[in-house]
Amino acid sequence: MIETRDLHHVYLEGTPMSAVALRGVSLTIRDGERVGLIGPTGSGKSTLVQTFNALIRPTRGTVFVDGVDIFAPKADRRRIRQQVALLFQYPEQQLFEETVARDVSFGPRNLGLPEEEVASRVDDALHAVGLDPGTFGSRSPFTLSGGEMRRVALAGVLAMAPRVLILDEPTAGLDPQGKAEFLRLIHHLHARGNLTVILITHSMDEVAQVAERVIVLNEGLVAMDGPTREVFARADDLERLHLGIPQTAQVLHRLRARGLPVRTDLLTLEEARDEILRVLGTA
Amino acid sequence: MELARNLTIGQYIPRESPIHHLDPRTKIAATAALTVVIFVINDFTGSALFGAFMVALFLVAQIPLGYVGRGLRPVLFLLLLTFLLNLFFSGIRDGTPLIRLGPVVITTEAAARAFFIALRLVLLVVTTSLFTFTTSPMALTDGMERLLRPFRRIGVPGHELAMMMSIALRFIPTLFEETERIMKAQMARGAEFQRGNLLRRAKALLPILVPLFLSAFRRADELALAMEARAYRGGEGRTRMKELHFAPRDAVAAGATVLASIGFLVPRWLGLP
Numbered sequence: 034m035i036e037t038r039d040l041h042h043v044y045l046e047g048t049p050m051s052a053v054a055l056r057g058v059s060l061t062i063r064d065g066e067r068v069g070l071i072g073p074t075g076s077g078k079s080t081l082v083q084t085f086n087a088l089i090r091p092t093r094g095t096v097f098v099d100g101v102d103i104f105a106p107k108a109d110r111r112r113i114r115q116q117v118a119l120l121f122q123y124p125e126q127q128l129f130e131e132t133v134a135r136d137v138s139f140g141p142r143n144l145g146l147p148e149e150e151v152a153s154r155v156d157d158a159l160h161a162v163g164l165d166p167g168t169f170g171s172r173s174p175f176t177l178s179g180g181e182m183r184r185v186a187l188a189g190v191l192a193m194a195p196r197v198l199i200l201d202e203p204t205a206g207l208d209p210q211g212k213a214e215f216l217r218l219i220h221h222l223h224a225r226g227n228l229t230v231i232l233i234t235h236s237m238d239e240v241a242q243v244a245e246r247v248i249v250l251n252e253g254l255v256a257m258d259g260p261t262r263e264v265f266a267r268a269d270d271l272e273r274l275h276l277g278i279p280q281t282a283q284v285l286h287r288l289r290a291r292g293l294p295v296r297t298d299l300l301t302l303e304e305a306r307d308e309i310l311r312v313l314g315t316a
Numbered sequence: 317m318e319l320a321r322n323l324t325i326g327q328y329i330p331r332e333s334p335i336h337h338l339d340p341r342t343k344i345a346a347t348a349a350l351t352v353v354i355f356v357i358n359d360f361t362g363s364a365l366f367g368a369f370m371v372a373l374f375l376v377a378q379i380p381l382g383y384v385g386r387g388l389r390p391v392l393f394l395l396l397l398t399f400l401l402n403l404f405f406s407g408i409r410d411g412t413p414l415i416r417l418g419p420v421v422i423t424t425e426a427a428a429r430a431f432f433i434a435l436r437l438v439l440l441v442v443t444t445s446l447f448t449f450t451t452s453p454m455a456l457t458d459g460m461e462r463l464l465r466p467f468r469r470i471g472v473p474g475h476e477l478a479m480m481m482s483i484a485l486r487f488i489p490t491l492f493e494e495t496e497r498i499m500k501a502q503m504a505r506g507a508e509f510q511r512g513n514l515l516r517r518a519k520a521l522l523p524i525l526v527p528l529f530l531s532a533f534r535r536a537d538e539l540a541l542a543m544e545a546r547a548y549r550g551g552e553g554r555t556r557m558k559e560l561h562f563a564p565r566d567a568v569a570a571g572a573t574v575l576a577s578i579g580f581l582v583p584r585w586l587g588l589p
Contacts, residue, residue, distance in 0.1 A: 127505075140505035
């Protein structure tokens with residue numbers, strides 16, 4: 034469980050370049066939740082998630098992971114980073130090793146695990162992201178395609194065996210098929226174990242597919258927080274924040290505006306299809 | 317983790333002061349002149365007066381003095397080293413002994429000398445930082461390019477040098493951001509950079525340096541392509557959007573610098589105390 038209390042953060046405080054990123058964020062993320070974190074550019078999303086594993090020390094307030102204050106002087110930061118893994122934007126840019134297997138082993142090795150354990154973690158992590166360790170393990174990460182490199186980077190964080198996985202715009206720059214595959218992968222990972230997933234994205238469709246709860250940040254504050262359906266039902270409020278709603282919901286809203294009495298709080302393509310058929314069938 | 321925080325030296329602070337609006341060439345020349353003056357001044361009275369003069373200039377430039385202090389922080393080690401070296405190896409043997417540590421004797425004169433040299437370094441940093449605080453990197457390279465133009469005949473590629481410099485300056489903040497991002501990404505995978513002996517720390521840098529170099533090369537490639545796509549082909553026959561013009565205020569500033577320099581230099585030439 035991650036709990037933040039009155040988080041404030043100012044970048045370069047006390048300089049002419051200072052910029053306020055967070056102005057009092059208090060929220061709780063429970064174990065096993067799938068959370069979509071959305072908000073306009075500069076709303077503080079990336080800053081917020083970087084406080085979750087102590088990469089950014091907030092200027093005020095603190096974060097508790099499983100009840101432990103992670104900014105307390107004696108807190109074990111390495112353990113926190115093992116439990117709360119963060120995949121940055123364009124994570125393929127962090128690859129550096131000669132082979133895929135060695136790069137994935139960077140995390141578990143930093144944890145000081147014995148070699149056999151490291152090797153089995155690497156195998157597991159590569160399997161989990163759909164790359165065969167036998168074929169890919171010995172290749173140089175720089176010879177892979179963009180999508181494959183990104184999966185290697187994801188394997189690199191999964192090899193830490195985290196309980197919370199934070200993904201900062203994980204599909205940015207991938208082609209549509211790569212995006213769909215990556216989202217399926219996230220779903221699969223969540224279903225596999227008791228993993229908490231926090232997804233930052235600009236795509237409302239991705240939120241609709243992955244998240245059961247949506248947190249909307251705006252100008253460093255929580256603007257909305259609730260079950261995905263409820264948040265997307267407030268289309269006007271989202272519009273005001275220059276955020277949209279998923280395409281399926283848009284279609285339903287337009288149909289309703291044209292006089293077809295469909296429900297508008299549906300998110301997936303299948304739900305929308307069934308609803309339209311139901312209404313047409315009764316009409 | 318915020319690397320940029322401690323990097324005020326050589327950072328432009330936008331303001332609407334008369335010094336900001338000066339032609340960069342005036343500022344380059346004035347900075348050069350004042351640097352010479354710093355080296356000619358050789359007593360505390362002169363240094364104090366020069367210091368007061370600089371404080372006045374900073375007030376005119378609307379740069380808070382706190383930034384000047386912060387700009388000195390990175391050179392603190394160098395200052396201390398200079399001071400200690402001069403204290404112990406000044407070669408000044410005679411004079412009043414101040415401290416006696418076994419065979420080592422530090423005289424009052426040597427201490428004064430060491431302090432003076434450190435002070436001179438401080439004045440140098442302060443003077444040049446007034447220039448960098450008030451001159452945008454673009455203005456700086458424009459001024460440099462223009463000043464180098466007469467040397468083109470003897471083969472000095474002024475435009476190319478200025479272009480390289482502005483590109484380098486432009487990418488310093490980018491590289492810092494990138495370093496920070498990559499460091500964080502590796503820290504998220506349990507990397508630690510401040511632990512262990514020197515060898516371990518050096519090895520810990522590899523996961524930062526490899527990605528950093530890769531992305532720097534990629535950026536260089538992309539930039540070169542973008543420049544060629546806009547038909548960039550060096551300085552030959554190139555016109556500029558912003559022409560540099562000397563304004564009356566430049567004459568005033570130049571005159572003031574010359575007067576101040578004379579004021580500082582004359583007593584020294586006359587052999588006055």
